[in-house]
Amino acid sequence: MQDDFVRRNLPPPEQWPRLLFDGPGLDFPPRLNACLELLDRAVAEGHGERIAVYGQSEAWSYRELQDRVDRLARVLREQLGLVPGNRVLLRGANSPWLAACWLAVWKAGGVAVGSMPLLRAKELRQILQQAQVSHALCAASLHAELELAAADCPTLRQVLLVGDADFxxxxxxxxxxxxTYDSAADDPSLIAFTSGTTGVPKGCVHAHRDVLAMCEVFPRHCLKPSQDDVFIGTPPLAFTFGLGGLLCFALHARAATVLLESPTPPRLLEAIARHRATICVTSPTGYRQLAALGDRDSLRSLRKCVSAGEALNLATRQQWRAVSDAGMYDGVGGTEMMHIYIASSPEDYREGAVGRVLPGYQARLVDGDMRDVPVGQTGTLAVRGPTGCRYLADERQTRYVRDGWNLTGDTYHADADGYFYYHARVDDMIITSGYNVAGPEVESVLLEHPAVADCAVIGVPDEARGQIVKAFVVLREGFAGDQDLVAQLQDYVKNHAAPYKYPRAIRFVTELPRTETGKLQRFRLKDSP
Structure with missing residues (x-):
């Protein structure tokens, strides 16, 4: 018996992106289970006694992790009545037990549905209803909001509170x-809901082979981790950036990972030193926060740093270089694509560029009619490869996939050597007095000013110019947000970028609206005064 709800609610095949499996490591067998490849095979290969995951106060070997996963998979199937294909909500902060929950759901044949710990009942209700979730593995401390949401979700039959006495x-x-459940390579393994930068999340379906594909592309061709590495970072496992960067990449390399329940900058800095972490995974915002607190001594164990989730500008790179010799690995990916498909290593970095397309993927820049734009001109990024967008019962599928290509909604230009340079989200491009202005470019300039700790730039309506550039600025300690500073910042942008790009309006704020993954929520700023 198998629950085929997810398969039945995939887009029709003619709306799928074209999937390509001709890169190294991408020739997957027809039967494939992500847990078997990431965990069971590691133990079988002799890595059972190596540390797999560190938590707040515990460290589990690969064999200990496997035992917990096996027991939890048995609880799901034999005690809670899980049928392969059932959707299982996972709710908890990053921890060894949350990692075990992901793996156990895959091992039992379920479809994992991650949820950010800070989601409230209204948001959880939307996920539960859209995915028709039948089971939930929820940290006992986060049960209240789930209980409120469950009242309107009759499909949710079983809730197991991780960490309580019954568990x-x-x-x-x-x-x-x-x-391990004998799953097909293209069986759904997870539904990842978009992190909410647009305000309306979508359920992205990914198969077991997608989990392995993300491990065979960016890690193999760019990051190149080894079994001696110790991963650490901030993105939640509910976000595919975190699922890959903090769990799957580590297990695939037979390395160790540190999962922090509350990875604030001070706690992350302390944990890097305590565990002698070698690979850090976070957003540019995270690196700016670490750079403000750390120094070369406290960060000396780090060898590699993965940055994704938002644009990594030159100012952030310079701040990081001042406190760490660890190489920066920049990348662009997305929930719809599972993980990173364009990236650069320190050896392949070109100033201002995100990087080049990774083996296994193809990328091009197109206009509104899907025609290639000339080298050097700005276009919308179109990508295809071993992973791609398949929304769960969502009419927006046809906006993301066109002619077999995934349209990411980002604008770039590329040079003759194939390096991609980010401009902005298509819907975030500011058009002022006939000029196109990319908000991230203005942000990069502002961040170089000594008074600016963080900033965001958007376009706001203006009767005379159509739009004007408006900046929201978080100041460093010791600076006053007065009119003199407004003028200074405006002049600074005029002197370091084309004058028409300067922010005609500046508002000083104490913080910027971001998702749990660090992504800036510009749509919320557009509603601000």
Missing amino acids: EQRLAAASPGFE
């Missing part, structure tokens, strides 16, 4: 060992 008793009663 412990069920695990103790479960026999050790569990035979």
Whole structure:
């Protein structure tokens, strides 16, 4: 017996992107289970006694992680009645147990539905209803909002609170060992809901082979981790950036990962030193925060730093270089595409560019009629490869996929050597007095000013110019947000960029609206006075 709800609610095949599997490591067999490849095979290969995951106060070896995963998979199938294909909501902060929940759902044949810990009942209700979730594995401390949401979600039949007495008793009663569900490579393994930069999340369906594909592209061709690495970072496992960068990449390399429940900058800095972490995974915002607190001594264990989620500008790179010799690995990916498909390593970095398309993917820049734009001109990024967008029962599929290509909604220009230079989201491009202005470009200039700790730039309506450039600025300690500073910042942009790009309006704020993954929510700023 198998629940085929997800397959039945995929877009029709003619709306799918064209999937390509002709890159190294992408020739997947027809039967494939992500848990078997990432965990069971690691133990079988002799890595059982190596540390797989560190938590706040615990460290589990690969064998210990496997035992917990096996018992939890058995609880799901034998005690909670999980049928392969059922959707399982995962709710909790990053921790070894949350990692075990992801793996156990895959091992049991379920479809994992990640949820950010800060989601409220209204947002959880939308996910539960759209995915028709039947089971939930929820941290006991986060149960209240789920309980409120569940009242309107009759499909949710079983809720297991991770960490309470019932959870412990069920695990103790479960026999050790569990035979991994024999899933097809294209069986759905997860539904990742977009992180909300547009305000309306969409459910992105990914298969077991997608999980392995993300491990075979960016890590193989760019990051190149080894079994001696220790991963650490901030993105939640509910976000595919975190699922890959903090769990799957580490297990695929037979390395270790540190999962922090509250990865504030001070706690992250302390944990990097305590665990001698070698690979950090976070957003540009995270690196700016670390750079403000850390120094070369506290960050000396780091060798590689992965940045994604938003544009990594030159100012942030310079701030990071001042405190760390760790190389920066920049990348662009997306929930719809699973993970990173364009990237650069320190050896392949060209100033201002994100990087080049990774082996296994193809990328081009197109106009509104899907025609290639000339080298050097700005166009919309179109991508295809071993992963791609398949929204769950969502009419927006036809906006993201066109002629077999995934249209990411980002604008770039490319040089003759194939390096891609980010401009802005298509819907974030500011048109003022006939000029196109990319908000991230103005942000990059502002961040170089000593008074600016963080900033965001948007376009706001203006009767005379159509739009004007408006900046929201978070100041560093010791600076006053007065008219003199407004004039200074405006002059600074005029002197370091084309004058028409300067912000005609500046508002000083204490913080910027961001998702749990660090992405800036510009749509919320557009509603601000």
